[in-house]
Amino acid sequence: xxxxxxxxxxxxxxxxxxxxxxxxxxxxxxxxxxxxxxxxxxxxxxxxxxxxxxxxxxxxxxxxxxxxxxxxxxxxxxxxxxxxxxxxxxxxxxxxxxxxxxxxxxxxxxxxxxxxxxxxxxxxxxxxxxxxxxxxxxxxxxxxxxxxxxxxxxxxxxxxxxxxxxxxxxxxxxxxxxxxxxxxxxxxxxxxxxxxxxxxxxxxxxxxxxxxxxxxxxxxxxxxxxxxxxxxxxxxxxxxxxxxxxxxxxxxxxxxxxxxxxxxxxxxxxxxxxxxxxxxxxxxxxxxxxxxxxxxxxx
Amino acid sequence: xxxxxxxxxxxxxxxxxxxxxxxxxxxxxxxxxxxxxxxxxxxxxxxxxxxxxxxxxxxxxxxxxxxxxxxxxxxxxxxxxxxxxxxxxxxxxxxxxxxxxxxxxxxxxxxxxxxxxxxxxxxxxxxxxxxxxxxxxxxxxxxxxxxxxxxxxxxxxxxxxxxxxxxxxxxxxxxxxxxxxxxxxxxxxxxxxxxxxxxxxxxxxxxxxxxxxxxxxxxxxxxxxxxxxxxxxxxxxxxxxxxxxxxxxxxxxxxxxxxxxxxxxxxxxxxxxxxxxxxxxxxxxxxxxxxxxxxxxxxxxxxxxxxxxxxxxxxxxx
Amino acid sequence: xxxxxxxxxxxxxxxxxxxxxxxxxxxxxxxxxxxxxxxxxxxxxxxxxxxxxxxxxxxxxxxxxxxxxxxxxxxxxxxxxxxxxxxxxxxxxxxxxxxxxxxxxxxxxxxxxxxxxxxxxxxxxxxxxxxxxxxxxxxxxxxxxxxxxxxxxxxxxxxxxxxxxxxxxxxxxxxxxxxxxxxxxxxxxxxxxxxxxxxxxxxxxxxxxxxxxxxxxxxxxxxxxxxxxxxxxxxxxxxxxxxxxxxxxxxxxxxxxxxxxxxxxxxxxxxxxxxxxxxxxxxxxxxxxxxxxxxxxxxxxxxxxxxxxxxxxxxxxxxxx
Numbered sequence: 001x002x003x004x005x006x007x008x009x010x011x012x013x014x015x016x017x018x019x020x021x022x023x024x025x026x027x028x029x030x031x032x033x034x035x036x037x038x039x040x041x042x043x044x045x046x047x048x049x050x051x052x053x054x055x056x057x058x059x060x061x062x063x064x065x066x067x068x069x070x071x072x073x074x075x076x077x078x079x080x081x082x083x084x085x086x087x088x089x090x091x092x093x094x095x096x097x098x099x100x101x102x103x104x105x106x107x108x109x110x111x112x113x114x115x116x117x118x119x120x121x122x123x124x125x126x127x128x129x130x131x132x133x134x135x136x137x138x139x140x141x142x143x144x145x146x147x148x149x150x151x152x153x154x155x156x157x158x159x160x161x162x163x164x165x166x167x168x169x170x171x172x173x174x175x176x177x178x179x180x181x182x183x184x185x186x187x188x189x190x191x192x193x194x195x196x197x198x199x200x201x202x203x204x205x206x207x208x209x210x211x212x213x214x215x216x217x218x219x220x221x222x223x224x225x226x227x228x229x230x231x232x233x234x235x236x237x238x239x240x241x242x243x244x245x246x247x248x249x250x251x252x253x254x255x256x257x258x259x260x261x262x263x264x265x266x267x268x269x270x271x272x273x274x275x276x277x278x279x280x281x282x283x284x285x286x287x288x289x290x291x292x293x294x295x296x297x298x299x
Numbered sequence: 300x301x302x303x304x305x306x307x308x309x310x311x312x313x314x315x316x317x318x319x320x321x322x323x324x325x326x327x328x329x330x331x332x333x334x335x336x337x338x339x340x341x342x343x344x345x346x347x348x349x350x351x352x353x354x355x356x357x358x359x360x361x362x363x364x365x366x367x368x369x370x371x372x373x374x375x376x377x378x379x380x381x382x383x384x385x386x387x388x389x390x391x392x393x394x395x396x397x398x399x400x401x402x403x404x405x406x407x408x409x410x411x412x413x414x415x416x417x418x419x420x421x422x423x424x425x426x427x428x429x430x431x432x433x434x435x436x437x438x439x440x441x442x443x444x445x446x447x448x449x450x451x452x453x454x455x456x457x458x459x460x461x462x463x464x465x466x467x468x469x470x471x472x473x474x475x476x477x478x479x480x481x482x483x484x485x486x487x488x489x490x491x492x493x494x495x496x497x498x499x500x501x502x503x504x505x506x507x508x509x510x511x512x513x514x515x516x517x518x519x520x521x522x523x524x525x526x527x528x529x530x531x532x533x534x535x536x537x538x539x540x541x542x543x544x545x546x547x548x549x550x551x552x553x554x555x556x557x558x559x560x561x562x563x564x565x566x567x568x569x570x571x572x573x574x575x576x577x578x579x580x581x582x583x584x585x586x587x588x589x590x591x592x593x594x595x596x597x598x599x600x601x602x603x604x605x606x607x608x609x610x611x612x613x614x615x616x617x
Numbered sequence: 618x619x620x621x622x623x624x625x626x627x628x629x630x631x632x633x634x635x636x637x638x639x640x641x642x643x644x645x646x647x648x649x650x651x652x653x654x655x656x657x658x659x660x661x662x663x664x665x666x667x668x669x670x671x672x673x674x675x676x677x678x679x680x681x682x683x684x685x686x687x688x689x690x691x692x693x694x695x696x697x698x699x700x701x702x703x704x705x706x707x708x709x710x711x712x713x714x715x716x717x718x719x720x721x722x723x724x725x726x727x728x729x730x731x732x733x734x735x736x737x738x739x740x741x742x743x744x745x746x747x748x749x750x751x752x753x754x755x756x757x758x759x760x761x762x763x764x765x766x767x768x769x770x771x772x773x774x775x776x777x778x779x780x781x782x783x784x785x786x787x788x789x790x791x792x793x794x795x796x797x798x799x800x801x802x803x804x805x806x807x808x809x810x811x812x813x814x815x816x817x818x819x820x821x822x823x824x825x826x827x828x829x830x831x832x833x834x835x836x837x838x839x840x841x842x843x844x845x846x847x848x849x850x851x852x853x854x855x856x857x858x859x860x861x862x863x864x865x866x867x868x869x870x871x872x873x874x875x876x877x878x879x880x881x882x883x884x885x886x887x888x889x890x891x892x893x894x895x896x897x898x899x900x901x902x903x904x905x906x907x908x909x910x911x912x913x914x915x916x917x918x919x920x921x922x923x924x925x926x927x928x929x930x931x932x933x934x935x936x937x938x
């Protein structure tokens with residue numbers, strides 16, 4: 001968004017480094033948030049380094065190994081093995097990558113659609129506002145999971161389609177959030193000042209309004225990352241998302257249902273992975289809410 | 300006269316990203332029963348912080364009280380628990396805030412809000428509370444009380460809202476009233492009426508007042524005695540006559556000189572310090588950085604309040 | 618006689634209050650027939666209570682709102698009948714300094730970008746030149762050149778107001794609207810800002826429209842004054858004459874209700890009864906008659922015209938005819 005203004009020089013970056021340090025200071029004030037932030041970093045690291053971490057790379061996709069099926073956790077197989085004798089630990093680690101990718105892509109896409117639409121609607125008002133908001137209303141009148149299921153079913157079951165379905169179900173929430181903020185920004189004096197100067201409308205929307213309304217959206221989006229992982233898992237669980245043999249957590253939980261009684265580890269570990277990821281993203285979102293609030297930033 | 304409020308060695312700090320800053324440092328300040336005491340200073344001088352400290356409404360963190368005693372009727376408010384404070388706030392000490400719109404809840408009618416406070420604080424029945432609410436509207440000279448009470452805050456004008464706030468502040472017979480720039484956002488024509496109302500209510504109820512303002516002229520209309528606050532410290536203290544007519548501290552002089560008076564009479568900028576120093580100096584007078592008469596001692600030693608006649612005190616080496 | 622920089626003719630701005638299914642649409646008469654001419658190099662003080670239409674009038678002059686009817690001429694060019702290149706050139710000449718130093722600067726932008734915005738929009742210079750221009754502007758308003766790479770929140774209220782002034786002056790405008798320029802800053806900063814504004818006016822040959830409810834500020838700055846009540850001028854003319862002897866009862870009330878060091882007791886303040894009536898259904902006849910201390914019978918029936926009452930000024934009151 002800052003690209004609309006001149007290219008940065010080093011002096012211009014320095015004050016931003018200070019802002020960054022302040023953000024860290026504020027995050028650090030709350031221990032729980034800091035733990036969650038560190039966990040998120042760990043998750044990202046795990047996702048990136050997955051090929052190096054996993055002990056049984058070949059087990060991730062295929063590697064059928066009937067002799068070792070449904071073994072309980074042991075030294076060789078930390079989380080035990082599944083019905084095809086694959087190492088669950090390896091699959092859960094790889095699942096981190098898939099879940100984070102899906103979540104980031106889905107939320108990113110939803111933001112990409114939702115934020116500009118909301119900002120334009122709120123900043124422009126009139127007919128434009130009316131049309132954009134009535135369209136979002138149509139989307140909002142479906143429960144997001146149901147809508148995602150409908151779209152995924154329509155597009156056909158695959159992980160990419162599940163991701164698209166989630167993005168389509170999610171963007172209206174961001175549109176509505178941004179739009180409300182943008183309406184109140186429209187009357188802010190710096191926006192009026194920009195209009196008085198003659199700044200073009202699109203520069204006002206993306207240079208003034210979006211940067212000042214994005215904070216609650218970032219908070220919402222980081223919490224939604226957890227929600228999206230859960231939804232993706234649900235879609236996979238219902239057979240509308242990832243297809244076997246993809247090591248997706250939801251899919252793993254779904255398959256484990258048949259073996260639940262004699263192989264508890266099969267469902268517990270992928271389930272735990274979902275639980276922890278969703279939890280830390282929510283905690284980070286909560287922490288960001290505090291950090292991004294200008295009232296706390298003042299001190 | 301007996302002292303109602305006595306503050307000693309009060310130090311309030313803010314912990315920030317850049318370190319700890321002191322925002323309030325009061326050696327000694329007392330307000331006698333029945334007195335109206337005014338506090339004047341620029342924004343950031345610590346006026347509102349003092350009000351919040353007395354009511355224990357400071358946001359902690361980032362603020363914290365380093366040391367000090369706030370005696371109210373002989374009891375230290377700083378030692379009170381939250382539960383005990385709730386019995387004091389609104390009942391013994393009440394406050395009029397700057398911004399009436401954010402003090403009133405937008406989703407309830409003014410009548411609902413007033414009767415709820417009355418029911419809660421004074422244990423009145425609903426019918427009694429309603430009757431009392433009407434009396435209060437008459438007290439603050441709002442015509443057609445029933446109509447006003449049935450309205451939501453946004454349906455009222457700024458002046459009417461501020462009168463409602465005043466009514467709430469006087470509703471429970473508090474002995475001590477803190478008024479934090481109650482006319483800040485009002486037009487002059489409305490301000491005049493609100494000021495007269497406050498003055499009249501003070502006279503009638505004999506309440507003790509801490510009146511916070513950002514200019515001496517306004518405060519002098521309400522108060523008997525005034526303190527000038529500069530960066531958390533009292534620099535001048537005395538009766539209105541003493542301070543307004545014979546200001547002694549260089550800061551007070553500057554404040555009075557800064558008011559534009561006649562047409563194009565050049566405001567003498569040489570008499571007005573050009574910038575506020577960003578950080579507090581380690582030692583010396585806090586005004587030294589902006590003071591035009593500063594001498595060597597000002598940079599080294601912090602001046603204490605000294606008596607200069609009558610009830611007039613200043614904190615200055617000169 | 619100086620040349621006229623701004624002339625406003627029969628300016629009217631109504632806002633619709635949308636009616637429901639069963640109710641008729643109504644109009645808020647924010648500005649209802651305003652006429653004035655401003656000479657180059659003069660300062661016009663615009664005075665009135667909140668809700669009197671000052672802000673709307675300013676918004677129209679800045680082209681933030683379209684007028685319902687009437688015309689505004691800037692140096693002879695019709696502001697609302699100009700397009701394209703010519704309009705852009707016209708717009709550069711009229712700038713504004715807002716009241717609230719907290720919200721008038723985008724909190725997420727560097728000072729370079731805030732002051733540089735108008736330059737960027739109109740001149741599109743290369744970066745190094747832009748930075749130099751911003752630094753020069755900072756110096757002009759008495760701030761250190763190093764401030765370019767700081768954020769607004771690192772400055773005090775008075776300093777932020779200087780930044781806002783620098784931004785307004787970036788394009789070398791001819792007319793600057795000062796919308797309550799000192800109402801949210803402290804007395805000391807106010808004094809500094811006021812004298813800065815007067816210095817800049819002389820240095821850059823500016824014309825000001827000063828909107829303020831602080832009469833002392835208006836007295837200090839203005840050459841002429843317009844007192845507004847419910848969308849109309851009730852008194853308009855030479856500042857000194859009006860301050861010496863306000864003619865309209867509303868102007869008198871405004872002057873007598875402000876506290877000053879010479880007012881001894883709170884009871885000496887003059888109190889104007891009631892509130893500003895709704896601008897949807899303004900009172901009949903003279904709009905001030907519902908609160909006027911000297912109301913007569915004719916006041917509620919016939920609207921007094923704004924006429925010359927002495928050499929220096931106009932007023933709209935039946936008492937003065």
